[in-house]
Amino acid sequence: MAKDPVRVLVTGAAGQIGYALVPMIARGVMLGADQPVILHMLDIPPAAEALNGVKMELVDAAFPLLKGVVATTDAIEACTGVNIAVMVGGFPRKEGMERKDVMSKNVSIYKSQASALEKHAAVNCKVLVVANPANTNALILKEFAPSIPEENITCLTRLDHNRALGQISERLNVQVSDVKNVIIWGNHSSTQYPDATHATVNTPAGEKPVRELVADDQWLNTEFITTVQQRGAAIIKARKLSSALSAASSACDHIRDWVLGTPEGTWVSMGVYSDGSYNVPSGLIYSFPVTCKNGEWSIIQGLSIDEFSRNKLDLTAKELSEEKDLAYSCLS
Numbered sequence: 603m604a605k606d607p608v609r610v611l612v613t614g615a616a617g618q619i620g621y622a623l624v625p626m627i628a629r630g631v632m633l634g635a636d637q638p639v640i641l642h643m644l645d646i647p648p649a650a651e652a653l654n655g656v657k658m659e660l661v662d663a664a665f666p667l668l669k670g671v672v673a674t675t676d677a678i679e680a681c682t683g684v685n686i687a688v689m690v691g692g693f694p695r696k697e698g699m700e701r702k703d704v705m706s707k708n709v710s711i712y713k714s715q716a717s718a719l720e721k722h723a724a725v726n727c728k729v730l731v732v733a734n735p736a737n738t739n740a741l742i743l744k745e746f747a748p749s750i751p752e753e754n755i756t757c758l759t760r761l762d763h764n765r766a767l768g769q770i771s772e773r774l775n776v777q778v779s780d781v782k783n784v785i786i787w788g789n790h791s792s793t794q795y796p797d798a799t800h801a802t803v804n805t806p807a808g809e810k811p812v813r814e815l816v817a818d819d820q821w822l823n824t825e826f827i828t829t830v831q832q833r834g835a836a837i838i839k840a841r842k843l844s845s846a847l848s849a850a851s852s853a854c855d856h857i858r859d860w861v862l863g864t865p866e867g868t869w870v871s872m873g874v875y876s877d878g879s880y881n882v883p884s885g886l887i888y889s890f891p892v893t894c895k896n897g898e899w900s901i902i903q904g905l906s907i908d909e910f911s912r913n914k915l916d917l918t919a920k921e922l923s924e925e926k927d928l929a930y931s932c933l934s
């Protein structure tokens with residue numbers, strides 16, 4: 603028997619990530635090839651015509667799984683009954699801007715959309731915040747939507763996770779699908795800590811630690827980290843626009859694994875509400891290694907953290923605490 607459609611909200615749907623993301627969702631990349639979807643697309647009035655154009659293209663593409671499209675500039679209409687909310691709407695960083703520069707514009711959007719989601723989304727709606735500053739926007743959304751369970755509000759660091767896999771695959775000349783269990787700790791910013799300490803590669807001789815195969819700790823402790831930390835800025839420099847297809851694809855990965863589960867023995871990185879694991883202060887949305895099962899994530903426990911890593915975990919937590927204070931000062 604055919605499944606009931608799932609309602610998926612994409613905010614900022616007329617923007618460049620939205621344009622890459624909605625066809626992926628309509629094709630089943632996010633929720634599976636047997637899962638019908640109804641897309642809810644929200645943007646602001648100046649983008650209404652472009653948003654309608656995206657709707658026309660969705661109709662024209664005749665996606666078999668797409669059972670309906672709501673395209674609107676009304677947040678309440680957009681949020682009503684949604685099971686999954688992918689929050690992309692906001693102002694992107696331009697060349698030369700730090701992520702903090704976009705803070706004041708974006709946190710006030712997330713405060714107001716928190717209320718619309720809390721009041722009108724389906725019970726147990728899962729929320730993924732993509733728009734920057736992603737961790738802090740997600741935190742503001744959580745704080746102003748107190749009736750949404752905190753475990754349902756997450757932010758995207760899967761793009762950074764995938765970037766880390768990509769860098770290792772290029773360095774070792776192996777398939778990216780054979781690399782797993784990197785970790786992105788902390789903020790989706792240049793203080794994030796891409797950690798390959800526990801990562802492995804599937805080789806003909808079995809699973810091998812990345813640290814053994816790279817045989818150059820210096821690269822893993824320096825260039826690997828900075829390349830992943832700075833990749834967003836490098837894309838902006840090259841494209842004069844921030845990443846879009848990789849962000850959209852990673853957003854699909856994030857939701858797919860959350861809803862359908864992570865493969866056995868594999869963890870992924872998600873920005874989630876800290877419970878104090880690894881001595882990360884609670885009260886922050888922080889990226890941790892997680893596994894997902896039955897629609898719930900849980901933080902991998904018991905990984906060894908050496909002094910090098912400890913300092914990096916603390917540094918990115920400190921930045922998130924400062925961003926939180928700045929966000930509240932922007933809202934007051």
Ligand code: NAD
Pocket residue numbers: 613614615616617618619620644645646649690691692693694695711731732733734735736758759761762790844845846849
């Ligand atoms: P974009 O400017 O192309 O699109 C953003 C869209 O949001 C626009 O259509 C705009 O009209 C809309 N918008 C603005 N205010 C809104 C509101 N209040 N409600 C609904 N829609 C609204 O930007 P983009 O390149 O698609 O990037 C979107 C966001 O994602 C940016 O904040 C960017 O920095 C961020 N981003 C995050 C990651 C990540 O990994 N977390 C990666 C890439 C980009």
Ligand code: LMR
Pocket residue numbers: 694695701734761833834835837844845
């Ligand atoms: C990215 O990581 O590509 C985006 O978050 C762009 C940015 O603002 O860094």
